[in-house]
Amino acid sequence: MTRPDSTDTSRDAASFPSRLWRYHGQQGELIPLLQSAQDHFGYVPRRAIKQISATTNVPESTIYGVITFYAQFRLQPIGKYLIRVCDGTACHVSQSQMLIDTVEDELDIEVEGTTEDGLFTLLTVACIGCCSLAPVIMINDDTHGNLSAAMVRKLLKKVRRNERKKAKASAGGR
Numbered sequence: 001m002t003r004p005d006s007t008d009t010s011r012d013a014a015s016f017p018s019r020l021w022r023y024h025g026q027q028g029e030l031i032p033l034l035q036s037a038q039d040h041f042g043y044v045p046r047r048a049i050k051q052i053s054a055t056t057n058v059p060e061s062t063i064y065g066v067i068t069f070y071a072q073f074r075l076q077p078i079g080k081y082l083i084r085v086c087d088g089t090a091c092h093v094s095q096s097q098m099l100i101d102t103v104e105d106e107l108d109i110e111v112e113g114t115t116e117d118g119l120f121t122l123l124t125v126a127c128i129g130c131c132s133l134a135p136v137i138m139i140n141d142d143t144h145g146n147l148s149a150a151m152v153r154k155l156l157k158k159v160r161r162n163e164r165k166k167a168k169a170s171a172g173g174r
């Protein structure tokens with residue numbers, strides 16, 4: 001089992017701790033607690049698992065079991081850019097696998113992986129509701145459709161280029 005690392009990126013300043021404090025010991029509260037932790041950190045870090053275990057008296061091993069059972073939970077932080085390649089029916093018949101292969105090759109990661117620089121995470125998802133644009137990918141909230149492998153490579157290079165520019169600008173501003 002992959003264990004989370006110790007870094008986290010806080011997304012929602014209050015939701016997880018406040019939900020933790022509202023725990024009533026009811027059956028079925030574990031999943032909402034884990035969802036809340038993931039909303040808060042972007043994934044479920046080890047320290048959240050420890051906190052949940054201490055509050056609920058559910059052993060950490062059981063909590064890890066629940067996390068790995070449900071595909072919605074992540075034990076690793078996601079990259080700054082979340083790439084979701086649609087693999088719904090319309091996209092699948094329009095070569096979504098080719099887009100997945102291209103992203104994997106371009107970024108040297110596999111599905112559910114994150115690049116070493118923490119910039120990109122690759123996921124596949126079911127229909128994202130713009131089948132007429134198939135094959136489709138989303139990069140964070142931006143949707144890109146009618147894609148070829150070359151267009152995907154271009155998109156990823158553009159994101160990297162923009163990131164380099166930003167890094168340069170902030171280094172120059174110090």
Ligand code: FES
Binds near residue numbers: 090126
């Ligand atoms: S199947 Fe990909 S957007 Fe609908």
